[in-house]
Amino acid sequence: MGGIHVLENAVVGFIGTGVMGKSMAGHLLSAGYPVHVYTRTKAKAQDLLERGARWAETPGEIAEKANIIITIVGFPSDVEEIYLGQDGLVANGKENTYLIDMTTSTPSLAQKIHAEAKKKGMHALDAPVSGGDIGARDARLAIMVGGDEEDFKRIEPLLQLLGTNIILQGPAGAGQHTKMCNQIAIASNMMGVIESVVYAEKAGLDPENVLKTIATGAAGSWSLSNLAPRVIQGNFEPGFMIKHFIKDMNIALEEAAKMNLDLPGLALAQSLYRKLEEDGLGDKGTQALYKYFMKSL
Template sequence: MRSKLAFIGLGVMGSPMAINLLQSSYTVVGWNRTPNRPLVEKAAQAGVQIFPTIADAVKDADFIFICVSDVEDVKAVIFGEGGIADNAKSNALIVDFSTIGTTAARDISAQLQPRNLRFMDAPVSGGDIGAQKGTLTIMVGGDKADFDQCLPLLQTMGKKIVYCGTVGNGQAVKLCNQVLCAVHMVALCEAMQVAEQLDLDPNLMIEVCSSGAAGSWALSNLGAKIAESDFAPGFMIKHILKDLRLVQESLADTDINLPGVKLSDRLFKIVQDMGGSEQGTQAMIRAYKESSM
C-alpha cells in the first residue's frame, strides 16, 4: 500500500516540494496557514488536496512534512491547539524541512517521543529553483531506520540526501551551510562592484569566474539576477537573517568569533531596513549601491 502523506506549509519551498511528491505518484494532502495564496492554489491545481485544518490533513498520514519559517512556527503547527501532536496517528513520522537550529529540533523530538510520534530534522538547501526541479540538498538528522524508510520520499524532492546522524545534526550542517551562503553573498556583491567600477560587463565576469576556483552556486545562479537588478525571492532576506540569528544563538556560550557572519548580518539588515525583507538574498547589493553603509 502507498503511504499517505501530509504537507504542512505550502509556500515558496513547500508547494513545489509537495507537487514533486504528487508527481511521483504519491497521494498528498496539505494545509497552509493562509489558504488563498497563489502557491497554495498551484499545489491544489496540481492535485494536492487542501484541508482547512491541520487536524484534518494529518489524521491518516504516515508521513507528515513541515516547511514553515521559524522555531515558533514549527512548534505552533506541532504542539498548538489542533496541531499535529494531538491529531497524528501513532508512530507517524514527522519530517521538518524548516531551519530551526539544533536545540529546537532536539527539544521537539524529546517532546514527541512520549506521544509515540517519530521526528527527523531535514533542513534543505537549493532555494526555490531546487525545490521546483527536485534537486535540493537535504540534511537529515534522526534515527537511521526512520531515514531509510523515508529516503524514497526525500529522493523525489532532492538530488543529494545526506544522513547526518542523530536528531539535530541536520540542523547543525544547515547552519554551516547558511554561514557559507551569507558570506558568499558578500563576496559576490563585492565582485560585482569591482566589475562595475572597472567598466567590465558583469555577465562576462560571471561566465569566466564561475568556471574557475572562484566559482560558487551564488555566482552561477544569483550573479545574473544582481546584474539585472532582479530581486525576486528564491530565498528571502528575512529568512537568511533568521538563520544567522540561529547561528549566533547556537554559539552564544562559546568564544568563537565570526566577523563574516556579523558583516553579512549587518548588510542584510540594511536592506531589510530599506523595505527589502521579502526580497531575495541577492538584494544585498542594495546595501552597497543605495546606502552609506
C-alpha cells in the same frame, strides 16, 4: 520493523506551500502520492489543489489524515506551534506517523520535537534543505537530516523525490546544525559575490562576461552561478527571502555563542542584511544585498 512502508501506503501531509514548498509538494503529487496540504494563505496552494491535492483547514486535520507529514514554514515559532501546539501534529497525530521538518529552525527545538513525538510512538526528523527555489523546482535539493537511522532509512525514498544529496548527519538536531554550517558559508560568500559584481560594474567591465570567466575558476560557487545573473538582470525576487536568511543567521550566531565561537564574517553579513530589512526589503531575495552597495555609492 513496524510502521508503514513509505512507497506503498503513504498518505502525505504537506504544510507550507511557499517559494520552495509549492514545488516540493508538486513532486510528491507527480509521484502519485495522495497529498493533503495546509498553508496559512490558501491561495498559495491553489495550483496544487487544481492538480489533485486535498485541502486541510488546520495542522491538526493534516495529522488526522496523513501518516507522513512534511513541513517547511518560516520561523521556529511557526514550527513550534505546528508541532507542539494544541491543534498541532504531535497532539493530533497517529502512532507511527513520520514527521519531517524541512524548515531551517533551531537544533534545540528539533530535539524537543523528536522527544515529544517519540512519547506518542511517532518518528520525527529534522531535514532542512539548501538549493533555493531552483533546487526545489528541479528536485535537486541538498537535504541534511537529523534523527534515528532506522527512521531515516524508512523515509529516504520519499526524500529522494525532492533532492539529490541526502545525508543523515547524526541524531535529532544534527540536520539543523548542518544547515547552520551551510548558512554560515553562504553569508560571507554572498558578500563576495555582490562585491565582485559591483566592482566589475564600477571598473567599466561587462559583468556578464566577467561572470562567464570567474564562475568556472576558483571563485565558483552556487551563489555566483545562480544569483549573480539575477543581480545583473535587476531581478531581486526571492529564491530565498532576506527575512528568513536573517532568522537563520540569528540562530547560527546564538548557537556559536553557546560554543564560545566568534564568527566575524557571519556577524558582518547579518548587520548588512538587517539594514536591508530596515529599508523594507525583507521579502526580497538574498541577492538584493546589491542594493546596499548601490545605496552607499
